[in-house]
Amino acid sequence: MRRRTKRYTGTVITALLALGVALAGPPSPAAQAADPVTDYCQGRCADILPPGANGNATLVDILGNKAFGTHPAHSDDQLAPYDKLVSGYPALTDASLTQFFNDASFGVPEDQVASVTRPRADVTITRDKKTGVPHIKGTTREGTEFGAGYAAAQDRLWLLDVFRHVGRGELTPFAGGAPANQGLEQDFFRQAPYTEADLQAQIDRIVATEGERGRQAMADVQAYVDGINAYRTQAKDGRYFPGEYVLTGHIDAITNVGEIEPFKPTDLIALASVVGALFGNGGGGEVESALSLLAAQQKYGVQEGTRVWESFRERNDPEATLTVHDGSAFPYAGKPDHAAGTALPDPGSVTAEPLVFDRQGGAATGARSTVKAPRKLEPLRGVFDDGVLPRDLLSSKHGMSNALLVSGKHTASGHPVAVFGPQTGYFAPQLLMLQELQGPGISARGASFAGVGMYVQLGRGQDYAWSATSASQDITDTYAVELCSPDGGTPGRDATSYRYHGQCLPMEKIERRNAWQPTVADSTAAGSYRLQAYRTKYGIVTHRATVGGKPVAYTALRSTYRHEADSIIGFQMLNDPGYVHDAQSFQSAANNIDYAFNWFYADSRQTAYFNSGMNPVRAADVDPALPIAAEPAYEWRDFEPAANTAAYTPPAQHPQSVDQDYYISWNNKQAAEYSSAGFGNGSVHRGDLLNDRVRALVAKGGVTRASLTRAMAEAAVTDLRGEDVLPELLRVLRSKPIDDPQLTQAVQQLESWQAAGAQRRETSADSHRYAHTDAVRIMDAWWPLLIEAEFKPGLGGELYDRLRTNLSIDESPSAGHGATGSHAGSSFQYGWWSYADKDLRAVLGDPVRGGLAKPYCGNGELSACRDALLGTLRQAVDKPATEVYPGDANCAAGDQWCADAIIHRPIGGISQKTVNWQNRPTYQQVVEFPAHR
CATH class of the missing domain: 1.10.1400 (Penicillin amidase (Acylase) alpha subunit, N-terminal domain)
Known part of the structure; x- marks a missing residue:
C-alpha cells in the first residue's frame, strides 16, 4: 500500500489522538521497479498535471493543511513548475523543458523508485520519487485493471465518490445541503436523469452489441471496480481513508463506525455521464435561440429580423479560423434553404420546466448547524459551505482544451512536434489523474478522468501520442412535443401525456427524493426536496410553451443519451499497441468515441486529426439551430427511441486530416461548412491566438518542442x-x-x-x-x-x-x-x-x-x-x-x-496556493517521437 509522508506538528497529532484517531498509514512497501517497456519517445515526451498526483488526504492531513498549510506528499508538487512557465517561457529551450514539465517516459528508473505496491500477485504499482505517479504493470489483463482501480482509489477515492453521486443527482444526501451542492445535482439531473435500470442497460448493451471488445471492456470495468473496492476496504479498516468521510458524517472519527459504500460497475456509467456532460456534449439551447430570433423578427420584421439573427448566429462564418485549413469541406448541420418542421413558440408562452418540489428546511449557508462536532474539529466547521463542487459546473458553457501540432516537414528534427492537452478547470484534487498502464493489450501513459481510468484517455502509447479538445458540434436537438389528454379532452400546458405517431402516451416520470443532515463541514441545516423530470421518446422535457396556440413540451434529445459508456471501445483501442500504429488506425479508434471531441495524433512520421461524435442524420430541410416539430417526417433518420439510436453520419463526413502543415484547436471551427453549434464563432476567436503564432513558426521553419511550447505559453498570457x-x-x-x-x-x-x-x-x-x-x-x-x-x-x-x-x-x-x-x-x-x-x-x-x-x-x-x-x-x-x-x-x-x-x-479538505493566470490546458503534453516500431 501507499506510503504517506507525515509533516505535522505535535499540536495536530495531539488533537487527533484526543479524538481517538489512529495515525496508522499503509504499510511501507519495498522499493523495487517493474520491468521496463520499450519506449520509442527516447526522453522527448513530457507532461504535467497540477497540483499533484496525490488527491487523498486523511483527517490528519486536512487538519494540518487548515492549521499550518502543510500538504500530503505529492499533493502540491506540480503546482510550482506549472506556474513558473509564465515567467520562464521566453527563455525556454528543449533542454530546459524539464524545469516546467515532467519526464513522461515509460517506467521508473531504479534509482527513482519511491515505492512498489502489490495489491495482488499479478500486478505491481510503482511510484516515482519526484511525482508519485502510479506506474501500473500487470502480468494479466485482469490484474492490470485491478491495479488501475486500486491506484485510482489511492489517489482519488473521495472524488470518485463525489462524482458517482453527482451522476445520479444525489449529491446532497452524500455531501450535505450547501446551495452549490443542491444546484449542481439539479443541473445534472435536468440533463441526464437515469434510473438504476437505465445505467445497467447501458452495460448490458455494450456486452451484447460490441462483440469481443465490448465483453473485454466490461471485464476491464469489473476488475477496475474490484481494485477500487479492495483499497476502499483496506483504507477503512486501516483508518487511512480520506478525512472528508468524517467531515460529512459517513464515518465516526473516534469509533471508526460507518461505511464507504462499495463501488459497482453502474457507478462508472454515472461517472462517465458527468464527464460527457462536461466536455463531450454539443448543441442544445434551441429554445433560447428561438427566443432571440423572435425578438429580432419583432423588431425588424420576419425577413429582415431573420437576416439580422443569422448574422449573429455565425453558423459558417467565412472569416473563422479552421482546424482543417487545406480547403476541405465537411457539410453538417447547416442552414437549409427552405426550412421545414421549425416549431417556434408563440411570443411570451415559454416557461422553464420545474424541477424541484416539496422543499423542506435547508436553511441558507451561514445558519449554525445543530450537529455536535468534537471540539478539535471545530476549525473545519463550514469548510464545505460553498459545496464540494461549483454550482455552475454543468450549467456554464464548456469549450475547453487546446492543441498545437506541426508536421515533420517544418520541424528542426524532421519529426512531428505536438503540444496539447485538455483544459478541464482547476480543482484540488484534479478531475484528471496521471497513470501508466502496462499489461496484455494495454500500453499507455497519460491522464484519465478519475473513476473511469480503465484506460488512459489522453496521453501516449509506445510510439505515438494523442489528445483532444471539446468539439461541441450539434448532437442535441430540441423537439416540440404536442401535449394531449388521455381522455380526449383539451390538454393544459402542464399535461403529462404527449402525442407520438398518433398515440397519446404518458410521459415517464423520473424522481429523486433527496434529504440531507447537517455535518461538521457544512453549516446548512437539515432539509429535503424531490427532483422530478419527465422523459419522452423525444428526450427530456425542458420547457413548456404553445406553438400556433397548441400546448407543447420542448424536449432535449441528445444522441449520446443512454450511450454514456459506449466510447469505452474507442479508448480501449487507443491504449492497444496492437491496434494503433499509424494515423489511419488512430482515426479508426477515435471514430469509436461517441462524444463530440476533436482528436489529435502525432508519431515519428505523421500527424493527424479526427472529429468524433454521434452526429445524427437529420431529416431533409430540418434546421437544427431551432426547435423542431415532433413528427415522424422530422425525426432523425432510422430513429429508434427505446435505445435512442439513429443513423449517424459516416466517418468520411467527419472533419479529418493527415499530415496537414500544422493543426491548431482551441474549440474553434473544425472545417469549412461544418456549422458551429453555438453563437459567435467568427472572425475573432481565441483560436487565433494559437493560429497566428503557429503559422508564423511554420513559415520560418525549424520548429522545436521549445518553440512550439513558447507559442502556446505566449498565447496563454495574451x-x-x-x-x-x-x-x-x-x-x-x-x-x-x-x-x-x-x-x-x-x-x-x-x-x-x-x-x-x-x-x-x-x-x-x-x-x-x-x-x-x-x-x-x-x-x-x-x-x-x-x-x-x-x-x-x-x-x-x-x-x-x-x-x-x-x-x-x-x-x-x-x-x-x-x-x-x-x-x-x-x-x-x-x-x-x-x-x-x-x-x-x-x-x-x-x-x-x-x-x-x-x-x-x-x-x-x-x-x-x-x-x-x-x-x-x-x-x-x-x-x-x-x-x-x-x-x-x-x-x-x-x-x-x-x-x-x-x-x-x-473538492475535499485540502486547499492550494494562488498562482498566475494563464489560459492553458490543465493537463499538457509536449512530445516528439524520434523512432517508430
Whole structure:
C-alpha cells in the first residue's frame, strides 16, 4: 500500500489522538521497479498535471493543511513548475523543458523508485520519487485493471465518490445541503436523469452489441471496480481513508463506525455521464435561440429580423479560423434553404420546466448547524459551505482544451512536434489523474478522468501520442412535443401525456427524493426536496410553451443519451499497441468515441486529426439551430427511441486530416461548412491566438518542442481583445485628434500595451503586478461598456438582452465563468469580440466577409461611433480598480493580479496556493517521437 509522508506538528497529532484517531498509514512497501517497456519517445515526451498526483488526504492531513498549510506528499508538487512557465517561457529551450514539465517516459528508473505496491500477485504499482505517479504493470489483463482501480482509489477515492453521486443527482444526501451542492445535482439531473435500470442497460448493451471488445471492456470495468473496492476496504479498516468521510458524517472519527459504500460497475456509467456532460456534449439551447430570433423578427420584421439573427448566429462564418485549413469541406448541420418542421413558440408562452418540489428546511449557508462536532474539529466547521463542487459546473458553457501540432516537414528534427492537452478547470484534487498502464493489450501513459481510468484517455502509447479538445458540434436537438389528454379532452400546458405517431402516451416520470443532515463541514441545516423530470421518446422535457396556440413540451434529445459508456471501445483501442500504429488506425479508434471531441495524433512520421461524435442524420430541410416539430417526417433518420439510436453520419463526413502543415484547436471551427453549434464563432476567436503564432513558426521553419511550447505559453498570457479587437478600436478613436488630455493618456496607455503584445503578465517573477497595469484595468472596465454602447442602441434592449443570453459579452480572466467559476484560468472562449471586430471594420470602411446584417456602432457613421467609444472610455478611465476588481474571499478589492489568478477549487479538505493566470490546458503534453516500431 501507499506510503504517506507525515509533516505535522505535535499540536495536530495531539488533537487527533484526543479524538481517538489512529495515525496508522499503509504499510511501507519495498522499493523495487517493474520491468521496463520499450519506449520509442527516447526522453522527448513530457507532461504535467497540477497540483499533484496525490488527491487523498486523511483527517490528519486536512487538519494540518487548515492549521499550518502543510500538504500530503505529492499533493502540491506540480503546482510550482506549472506556474513558473509564465515567467520562464521566453527563455525556454528543449533542454530546459524539464524545469516546467515532467519526464513522461515509460517506467521508473531504479534509482527513482519511491515505492512498489502489490495489491495482488499479478500486478505491481510503482511510484516515482519526484511525482508519485502510479506506474501500473500487470502480468494479466485482469490484474492490470485491478491495479488501475486500486491506484485510482489511492489517489482519488473521495472524488470518485463525489462524482458517482453527482451522476445520479444525489449529491446532497452524500455531501450535505450547501446551495452549490443542491444546484449542481439539479443541473445534472435536468440533463441526464437515469434510473438504476437505465445505467445497467447501458452495460448490458455494450456486452451484447460490441462483440469481443465490448465483453473485454466490461471485464476491464469489473476488475477496475474490484481494485477500487479492495483499497476502499483496506483504507477503512486501516483508518487511512480520506478525512472528508468524517467531515460529512459517513464515518465516526473516534469509533471508526460507518461505511464507504462499495463501488459497482453502474457507478462508472454515472461517472462517465458527468464527464460527457462536461466536455463531450454539443448543441442544445434551441429554445433560447428561438427566443432571440423572435425578438429580432419583432423588431425588424420576419425577413429582415431573420437576416439580422443569422448574422449573429455565425453558423459558417467565412472569416473563422479552421482546424482543417487545406480547403476541405465537411457539410453538417447547416442552414437549409427552405426550412421545414421549425416549431417556434408563440411570443411570451415559454416557461422553464420545474424541477424541484416539496422543499423542506435547508436553511441558507451561514445558519449554525445543530450537529455536535468534537471540539478539535471545530476549525473545519463550514469548510464545505460553498459545496464540494461549483454550482455552475454543468450549467456554464464548456469549450475547453487546446492543441498545437506541426508536421515533420517544418520541424528542426524532421519529426512531428505536438503540444496539447485538455483544459478541464482547476480543482484540488484534479478531475484528471496521471497513470501508466502496462499489461496484455494495454500500453499507455497519460491522464484519465478519475473513476473511469480503465484506460488512459489522453496521453501516449509506445510510439505515438494523442489528445483532444471539446468539439461541441450539434448532437442535441430540441423537439416540440404536442401535449394531449388521455381522455380526449383539451390538454393544459402542464399535461403529462404527449402525442407520438398518433398515440397519446404518458410521459415517464423520473424522481429523486433527496434529504440531507447537517455535518461538521457544512453549516446548512437539515432539509429535503424531490427532483422530478419527465422523459419522452423525444428526450427530456425542458420547457413548456404553445406553438400556433397548441400546448407543447420542448424536449432535449441528445444522441449520446443512454450511450454514456459506449466510447469505452474507442479508448480501449487507443491504449492497444496492437491496434494503433499509424494515423489511419488512430482515426479508426477515435471514430469509436461517441462524444463530440476533436482528436489529435502525432508519431515519428505523421500527424493527424479526427472529429468524433454521434452526429445524427437529420431529416431533409430540418434546421437544427431551432426547435423542431415532433413528427415522424422530422425525426432523425432510422430513429429508434427505446435505445435512442439513429443513423449517424459516416466517418468520411467527419472533419479529418493527415499530415496537414500544422493543426491548431482551441474549440474553434473544425472545417469549412461544418456549422458551429453555438453563437459567435467568427472572425475573432481565441483560436487565433494559437493560429497566428503557429503559422508564423511554420513559415520560418525549424520548429522545436521549445518553440512550439513558447507559442502556446505566449498565447496563454495574451488578452484576445487587446490583440485582435483593440487595433480597430484605436483606429476609430484616432480617426480625429483627441482633445481631452485624460483620454489621450488612456489611448496612449492602450497603444503601448497593444504594441507590447497585449499580455496580462507580471513585471517580474512573483511581483504579483502586471506590466501595463493601467491599460489592462481600462480594457477590463471598457469592454462591457463599449459593447453596450456599440450594439444596444441599434438592437434595442430586448433583442440585445436575448442575444446576450445566447452569447455572453465577455470572458476576461477575472470574470466568473468556466468550470470553476472565477479564478478558472480558461478565458476568452465566449464573447462578442467577433461582432465588435466585424462592425468596427465595416465602420472604418475595411472589407468584411460575412459581415453583420446592419451597422451598429454610431449607426455606421464613423464620427458617431467614435463619440460612443470615447464616452465609454471616459467611464472606464474613471472607474477605480476597486470597482473593476471588487474582491472576493480570496482577493482584496483592487488586486488586479489576484482577481485574474488561478485558484484550485477544493473538492475535499485540502486547499492550494494562488498562482498566475494563464489560459492553458490543465493537463499538457509536449512530445516528439524520434523512432517508430
